[in-house]
Amino acid sequence: MAAAPVRRPQALPLDVNVIHLSHSAGASDGGIAIAVAELVAAQQQAGLEARWVTADRFKGFRRDRRLRRELCTAAPDLLHIHGLWRSPTRIAPALAASGLPLLIAPHGMLDPWARANSRWKKRLVWQLWERRALETAHCLQALCPAEAEAMAALGLATPITVIPNGVAIPDRSQPLAAPPWSDRVPRGDRVLLFLGRFHPKKGIGPLLEAWSQLATAAARAGWWLALVGYGDGGRLAARVSSEGVERCLVLGPCFGDAKNACLAGASAFVLPSFSEGLPMAALEAMAWRLPALLSPACNLPEAFGASAAWPVAADGAQLVVGLGRLFAAGDLQLAQMGEAGEGLVRSQYSWDQVAKQTRELYRRLLAGSSR
Template structure:
């Protein structure tokens, strides 16, 4: 079968949906499920894009507020060999054009909303999204053959939005770490980490405030923030960090590839304290190199408690401080046990090859080649 994924950007710094789409397509192709990705070149020449033979990049022409791309639409009209279409994200013309092409050619269409139908996500730019829905995007969602959710909570919000068709609950893939044999794990260091966009919704400020609250209890520890944000927000975070009298707080900027995994492997624990997170790829990335994770209960990471490889907490400043203190006082033996359990969780449930097999099975079902999978809810 021939599958076409579409996504607005494959920029290296574009975030979770880009990484997930690439990793999924890589896994599907490895299974023999021929999968291409259609995307639009970046309008920023300083931004690098992920490259692969199966990525079909059209020239950038998405200059209007709705990012309408004639090149994207032309590709969809001229390349009709695909058996199934799978679009990633909402609100942009590439998503609408993909759904329209699937309807025109009478092919199945899967839509991965990537958390964009969560109430908090819908509240952002509410009036713009309401207008976009009225311009055909609501019909795109309603008429999609199947929606893809990464967790049960996302499925619930998709139902609340009003979608009545099948929903496949399939987690995001975690690819094997290419450099796993060269990465040296050291979880005995008193280093607490944050990895992600430096954006208000990620709540790195709460982490810094918790660090300040701990005072001399973190005098010999280090808080590392990895990621980039707007100059204004980074300035705000660095101002908060300057108020902390004890411990070290360092900003490492954007990290990727082997450097990212080596940084994760040198942490005692990683913190994901976002107000909202659909999945949180940094969690599986950290667990894959044996680093326990502290995650907010507003993220879908109850597995951290269930599998005893981290802490799933109501991430108030007080609770973050209490949990960091607890983590810093764990023995090396206790951390090693959590590390083993975290790696096992990723291997058993979130490994890219297993996720790709689930998605390939979904495609076969939608094409009438097998019975309904157990992870599809109607």
């Protein structure tokens, strides 16, 4: 009997031409825009041919058609889609049918809390195109094991991989401007920073409820709460003003060097979210050596294990306990937490590592091994 022919493994491509597709590069896409911008930059620095296309560059009812035409004309080796429920995944089945390999990263948008928000609209979209888009992808990217479990619970047959967001380690030797609260917070007092979109899922409501109950304790310990962000049309500032919340500042959005000034000028960070993928703001805060108060929904259990963060629930009563613990902490303990956070980010969440992981995933997807 003749010997069976030897199957040689398909050679992995040395260079991959990838296009990243998301809804917007602006603040409306929150952490997704930041994550994609930094991932593309890290991949380019690693020698990958990567670029970024956003759907909102096309206006009007023909957006999907124009976007699909541009992507098909560009003919990348692979399309990496970020986020759900809009044009990028609406056109995904047609792109897959044209032979374009897809990798989809929901960025936390399939978590139970996120799916329950605008539930009926998302149920309709799920039936119309979202499920089909996820099933036509070569692979789904989860940012953490909890997100992978949420995806698997939906019964999708598409393979799932876990690759986190990354973060840049700041150069703390560079001079920065004063943070936006510098003329309102007395010298020597400390600031607990919230940084991001003013969205109900971020747990700002319970945070304000807890802070209001601890005004006297906050004053005695020399702490202020700075809420730096955007996206609610001024409602949060109006609430803080009307309720007379003491030692609480609502400030506008800060990006680039202004954001770094906030992180450098704060003494701790808080994010008591109901739902997250893997929050960029929390990773950036730890990179700046800020001790953190994080809810379990931030999907950073490693931060608790490394003693870089304390767990807090998105609940007013439990946040009172967490804030009281922060007020009672000494400078040495807070500094040790900050150093642990920076060490965690360096070891597990650097963009260099994420760029290498995504590059290897692309090559394996194109070689057909994911299936």
